[in-house]
Amino acid sequence: MTELIRPPAPEGQPEPVVEMTDISISFPGVKALDEVSFRMFPGEVHSLMGENGAGKSTLIKALTGVYQIDSGQIRLSGQPVSFATTAQAQAAGISTVYQEVNLLPNLSVAENIMLGREPRRFGGIDYRRMRARAREVLDELGLEVDPGSLLGSHSLAVQQLIAIARATNVDARVLILDEPTSSLDADEVAELFRIIRSLKDSGVAILFVSHFLDQVYEIADRLTVFRNGRLVGEYLTPDLLRIDLVQKMIGKEIATLDDLEARVHDADTDAADSTVFLRARGIGRKGAVAPVDVTIHEGEVVGFAGLLGSGRTEVARLLGGVDRADSGSLTVKGETMRLRTPRRAISERIMYSSENRRGEGIVDELTVRDNIILALQADRGWFRPIPKKRQDELAQSYIDALNIRPGNADAVVRNLSGGNQQKVLLARWLAVAPRLLILDEPTRGIDVGAKAEIQKLVFSLAENGMAVVYISAELEEVLRLSHRVIVMRDRQKVADLVNEDLSVDSLMALIAEGSGDEETENVGEAR
Missing domain, CATH: 3.40.50.300 (P-loop containing nucleotide triphosphate hydrolases)
Known part of the structure; x- marks a missing residue:
């Protein structure tokens, strides 16, 4: 491999808390990560950058025990580790807060922070100690939230901060924030950044994943860029112009x-x-x-x-x-x-064809014909079914016009190639004129x-x-x-x-x- 040129470690921190070396992961027909390396230092905010399919999520899942690596090595504070589950990664001090808050809105703030780690007394939960400990965690982050209040009564932004409070209540050495600002306004982002800086000052290594360049350049000390499952490079944020970052991401x-x-x-x-x-x-x-x-x-x-x-x-x-x-x-x-x-x-x-072709577009268990006439039938009303003969005529006309292959209206859409599935989806919208x-x-x-x-x-x-x-x-x-x-x-x-x-x-x-x-x-x- 070509020697990787990296910027220096932060002063006083010669050893990374996380070091992933030559990591490779393959799925059927796809090499998701190709001998990539990545590291994080205590007391730094590190942003992982790359377009869709660059390998960011795969790397995070490899670090947190969701995926097993095919080759390479992961070290935590200098010691080799291998996590078979996310619980093992969390026990080792690696916590993750995802874009979608995965807490329980019907429970209190304290119950969510301490869930699975509740203090016990006489065989039951000691709610007084639980609320006291939750209050301590919230105070450490400067959050003025009532531990006894129902989580669901708070805004999404506050729930996101509660999720971070829960993640740090395990002596976290590494905190991964995956698109944490996607649903926050400017004031809420400012509050999140205040907490991130507080955690950084306490020595936590923070991985901040975001598509928003302004936010990355405001909060991140270091950047690592991936493209097509490969490492492009690691950079100190002030040393990499934004225009150069975009060039490296897109290639x-x-x-x-x-x-x-x-x-x-x-x-x-x-x-x-x-x-x-x-x-x-x-x-x-x-x-x-x-x-x-x-x-x-x-x-x-x-x-x-x-x-x-x-x-x-x-x-x-x-x-x-x-x-x-x-x-x-x-x-x-x-x-x-x-x-x-x-x-x-x-x-x-006005017809919208989603980028999520499988999730919001084609109905893959239906035939080509059924998929093509779907929007037209919905517009017409389900109590006025389109006659079978007319369905056949419509389907065949678009199969011919768009060169859909195979040219069989009875073919099940899931068996078509991606390009032909896209043509079927276009035919659906064109049928409604x-x-x-x-x-x-x-x-x-x-x-x-x-x-x-x-x-x-x-x-x-x-x-x-x-x-x-x-x-x-x-x-x-x-x-x-x-x-x-x-x-x-x-x-x-x-x-x-x-x-x-x-x-x-x-x-x-x-x-x-x-x-x-x-x-x-x-x-x-x-x-």
């Missing part, structure tokens, strides 16, 4: 960030007379995405660019009626309305041929007047298809650009740094 060379204003254009004059189909003003959802303005014209492909977790999917779900906005207004063809459900959006011919089609990562995980066919279809749909929102992690793909590109960063819109002289470099620079320029907002408004 693309980026030009320096010079004169961004020159890349931000007014609306394309050739499209000045195009009709606005949808206009969103200040549409947002607390804990998901900051209020954003979006204008989409008929026959226009609007691309969304940004890192995973930037807010691109969250905006798409609001526009598609999957999630409810708690701020702003929305007009469709000039009529103000609220899209409270996907069915309401479908009635306006959408006026706005929102495609979230429609080409992820499919072969090159199927990807080209889907891109060609998007072109054709726009040429025939359909509005399309196109989201992809592949910036080249966004640029290839889009008339206009909206750039998201840390759950906020940072730019809205006509795709004229745009490049991957300029998009990645915006993703890394943001624009800081109000005039980059809403360039589509001039249309």
